[in-house]
Amino acid sequence: MNDIERLAVGLAAIGRPAYINLGRTADLPAERTVDAMRQSTWDVLDAAYADQIRWVDTARSYGRAEEFLGEWLAERGHEDVTVSSKWGYTYVGDWRMDAPVHEVKEHSLERFETQYGETRRILGEHLAVYQVHSLTADSPLFGDHPLQAALAGLAADGVRVGFSTSGPRQADTVLKAFELEVDGHRVFTAVQSTWNVLEPSAGEALRQAHDEAGALVMVKEPLANGRLAVQPPEEIRKMADRHEVGADAVALAAALSQAWADKVLLGAASSGQLRSNVAALSLSLGEEQLNELATLATEPERYWAERSALPWM
Numbered sequence: 001m002n003d004i005e006r007l008a009v010g011l012a013a014i015g016r017p018a019y020i021n022l023g024r025t026a027d028l029p030a031e032r033t034v035d036a037m038r039q040s041t042w043d044v045l046d047a048a049y050a051d052q053i054r055w056v057d058t059a060r061s062y063g064r065a066e067e068f069l070g071e072w073l074a075e076r077g078h079e080d081v082t083v084s085s086k087w088g089y090t091y092v093g094d095w096r097m098d099a100p101v102h103e104v105k106e107h108s109l110e111r112f113e114t115q116y117g118e119t120r121r122i123l124g125e126h127l128a129v130y131q132v133h134s135l136t137a138d139s140p141l142f143g144d145h146p147l148q149a150a151l152a153g154l155a156a157d158g159v160r161v162g163f164s165t166s167g168p169r170q171a172d173t174v175l176k177a178f179e180l181e182v183d184g185h186r187v188f189t190a191v192q193s194t195w196n197v198l199e200p201s202a203g204e205a206l207r208q209a210h211d212e213a214g215a216l217v218m219v220k221e222p223l224a225n226g227r228l229a230v231q232p233p234e235e236i237r238k239m240a241d242r243h244e245v246g247a248d249a250v251a252l253a254a255a256l257s258q259a260w261a262d263k264v265l266l267g268a269a270s271s272g273q274l275r276s277n278v279a280a281l282s283l284s285l286g287e288e289q290l291n292e293l294a295t296l297a298t299e300p301e302r303y304w305a306e307r308s309a310l311p312w313m
Helices: 034-050 063-076 109-126 144-159 170-177 203-211 235-242 247-256 271-282 287-294 298-306
Strands: 007-010 055-057 081-086 089-091 103-105 125-136 158-163 191-194 216-220 264-268
Touching: 007 034, 007 271, 034 063, 034 271, 055 264, 063 109, 081 109, 109 144, 125 191, 144 158, 158 170, 158 216, 158 247, 170 191, 170 203, 191 203, 203 216, 216 247, 235 247, 235 287, 247 264, 247 271, 247 287
Parallel strands: 007 055, 007 264, 055 081, 081 125, 125 158, 158 191, 191 216, 216 264
Antiparallel strands: 089 103
């Protein structure tokens, strides 16, 4: 797999008017109407396709992201685009910037069946991976055998079953989830976790998932929800200046340097941001540079507390 094939476009920041990513406001329409955000999404997807990126990641809770993507696929006629999506959260923001609650989580059989049907109708055969959204080690899913059986049944539709993780115990969740079996077969064959130079704590668990369980591993939030691009540590800024790229490219190059990372998600809000992100492919960070970046790691509890404090805007 070459490096461009390891990049994927994530639609969390452009499928709805409000999100927690920093550095997106200036790149989005002044009026974030449905039509305007649809066009922004299409612009990013067009730019990604032109750059040979053929994987898109979305979710039922990303506002109208699945709808925007499905319309784009139908309009452009691209048959070579692979899609991963997620279920478990419902978008309840009513397309408002100031909504008191933007999404509601429920890992139940009923929610899965409803959302899988919705996703399938919108994305059709492009859907290759369906993920439990933000699985945690204490999720009721681990004791829900009918839900586990339903998930395992997706293989009959040619869909891989995965899960995404969030929070300071990501590693625990990854290890626990890959022990789950139905009829002697692993339920999960894919995982999507947060990994970046500030929060690399899931790295070893993800390596095990990749090397020992043979799982597809996707890295989300490699820019720490924009923090590493907008407010980069001095070490990243200086490294970016030396390579004549943006801080985002350095942070993404660090994620791409992880051999277990099959896909690294780009959360670009515009074609310009996407071009800046793709510059990461021109970097080859050496051991000394990677060791320097490793010193930026923070305690997971602190990282996730700071992430939780980011405003929806």
